[in-house]
Amino acid sequence: MHEAGLMAEAMNKAETLAMQCNADAVAGLTLRVGVLSGVALQALQFAFDAMKPGTVFEQAELRLEQVLPRLSCRDCGMEYAAQERGQRCPVCKGSNTSLLQGGELELAKLELIVREDRTS
Ligand SMILES: [Zn+2]
Numbered sequence: 720m721h722e723a724g725l726m727a728e729a730m731n732k733a734e735t736l737a738m739q740c741n742a743d744a745v746a747g748l749t750l751r752v753g754v755l756s757g758v759a760l761q762a763l764q765f766a767f768d769a770m771k772p773g774t775v776f777e778q779a780e781l782r783l784e785q786v787l788p789r790l791s792c793r794d795c796g797m798e799y800a801a802q803e804r805g806q807r808c809p810v811c812k813g814s815n816t817s818l819l820q821g822g823e824l825e826l827a828k829l830e831l832i833v834r835e836d837r838t839s
Contacts, residue, residue: 748830751786754788764783
């Protein structure tokens with residue numbers, strides 16, 4: 720399962736950040752998921768629920784934000800919303816494009832629980 724590996728990677732990264740902030744637990748985790756990333760949201764959620772028991776994510780809520788594709792044209796510099804990779808530029812009709820967003824899976828937001836009574 721592709722998504723389980725990606726979810727584990729995101730959770731590792733989030734856990735490292737949480738440790739760096741001396742957090743006790745994670746309250747919420749937001750991931751940006753590009754619609755062209757080939758990642759199924761239900762599978763991510765399933766992987767998260769399966770892996771979180773006994774971890775800092777035990778109480779955490781997973782939020783998945785879908786990111787619509789945007790392309791940029793290397794010929795004329797136009798940036799535009801697209802439905803798929805390689806969709807032609809609406810201005811110059813060129814096909815020399817690159818994907819700006821919509822293919823990513825990244826950590827967008829992390830809400831941490833930090834206990835305040837830990838001074839000693
Ligand atoms: Zn163009």
